[in-house]
Amino acid sequence: MTTSTLPSLNPRAATCFIHLRLSPPPPPPNRRHIFIHSASKKLLPIKAAAFPAAGGGALLLQDAAATAVVTGGAYALVSTFDYLTDRNIIQQKLSRKLVHILSGLLFMVSWPIYSTSTEARYIASIVPFINCLRLIIYGFSMAIDEGRLTKSLTREGKPEELLKGPFYYVLVLIVSALVFWRESPVGVISVAMMCAGDGIADIVGRRFGSLKLPYNQEKSFAGSISMFAFGFLVSVGMLYYFAAFGFIDLSWDRTIKRVALIALLATLVESLPTSSLVDDNISVPLASMITALLTFQDQ
Numbered sequence: 640m641t642t643s644t645l646p647s648l649n650p651r652a653a654t655c656f657i658h659l660r661l662s663p664p665p666p667p668p669n670r671r672h673i674f675i676h677s678a679s680k681k682l683l684p685i686k687a688a689a690f691p692a693a694g695g696g697a698l699l700l701q702d703a704a705a706t707a708v709v710t711g712g713a714y715a716l717v718s719t720f721d722y723l724t725d726r727n728i729i730q731q732k733l734s735r736k737l738v739h740i741l742s743g744l745l746f747m748v749s750w751p752i753y754s755t756s757t758e759a760r761y762i763a764s765i766v767p768f769i770n771c772l773r774l775i776i777y778g779f780s781m782a783i784d785e786g787r788l789t790k791s792l793t794r795e796g797k798p799e800e801l802l803k804g805p806f807y808y809v810l811v812l813i814v815s816a817l818v819f820w821r822e823s824p825v826g827v828i829s830v831a832m833m834c835a836g837d838g839i840a841d842i843v844g845r846r847f848g849s850l851k852l853p854y855n856q857e858k859s860f861a862g863s864i865s866m867f868a869f870g871f872l873v874s875v876g877m878l879y880y881f882a883a884f885g886f887i888d889l890s891w892d893r894t895i896k897r898v899a900l901i902a903l904l905a906t907l908v909e910s911l912p913t914s915s916l917v918d919d920n921i922s923v924p925l926a927s928m929i930t931a932l933l934t935f936q937d938q
């Protein structure tokens with residue numbers, strides 16, 4: 640990336656400008672400048688994530704603390720729904736879908752608490768990576784599933800099911816954090832469509848999906864329409880969330896149209912009778928990523 644040094648800023652300013660440099664060492668702390676280069680190489684001022692920028696050690700401490708909080712949150716989420724299911728407060732199918740909807744979205748919601756360091760995305764990815772390891776360990780029955788992940792995340796309670804939908808799901812979270820992170824609409828929209836869109840389609844489709852799709856008797860108009868609508872709304876909401884933190888700078892009239900196209904194509908892909916061949920947790924985010932990469936090329 641090109642480098643340039645801006646006049647020193649008021650260190651207490653809510654908006655910091657850190658210029659990400661690849662060649663020379665970073666400027667002294669009081670002259671750190673943040674400019675995230677968007678895909679169009681347009682320099683975007685961003686605000687400090689959730690806390691003002693500080694020295695390297697403080698940034699690493701911030702990221703470590705954020706990872707501890709998010710890891711605890713992941714465990715607490717599954718345990719909470721496990722508790723509700725055990726007491727027959729909610730059905731296991733609904734519980735699994737709510738975990739499907741909330742896990743990835745809350746993981747994304749946590750991204751601004753990470754520091755502005757270039758390593759933040761790698762440290763944030765530790766959380767889905769830990770869960771990936773848990774799924775592998777319990778999926779291959781290499782250990783006893785005390786945390787009852789199997790019971791909460793599978794349809795039939797078979798450990799090997801953890802190596803399918805849930806495994807693909809956390810892989811998508813890892814890729815979205817590592818490759819796209821919080822400065823790109825691509826990962827944000829892909830996770831939103833996988834979590835919110837695909838998740839609501841199951842909940843609404845099972846309950847109100849009497850009118851089936853002509854080309855797929857397993858899916859319904861109610862499920863697909865709800866996937867499009869909720870996936871679109873959550874995608875726009877999440878983009879607005881990251882824009883409010885200053886990570887993303889979008890032209891909203893064009894963005895709304897682009898997100899609508901992405902949501903439509905992802906919904907069409909999910910409705911195809913191919914889910915027995917390709918898991919929705921692969922096809923939906925993949926379709927969203929490809930469409931978002933093509934439509935947001937100027938960002």
Ligand SMILES: C/C(=C\COP(=O)(O)O)CCC[C@H](C)CCC[C@H](C)CCCC(C)C
Pocket residue numbers: 709710712713716735736738739741742743745746749766767770791792803804805808809812919920
């Ligand atoms: C049930 C899940 C996927 C299966 O989907 P499907 O087969 O029904 O289509 C969700 C799997 C959740 C995953 C194991 C846990 C991921 C946790 C996440 C990385 C961090 C969440 C943190 C937040 C603060 C709760």
Ligand SMILES: Nc1ccn([C@@H]2O[C@H](COP(=O)(O)OP(=O)(O)O)[C@@H](O)[C@H]2O)c(=O)n1
Pocket residue numbers: 837838840841842843844845848857858859860861862863866909910914919
């Ligand atoms: N577009 C959709 C998606 C799901 N559904 C309903 O939700 C159930 C589960 O959908 P699914 O097999 O895609 O579930 P996951 O693979 O997302 O877990 C389907 O059997 C349908 O009853 C629907 O009616 N319309």
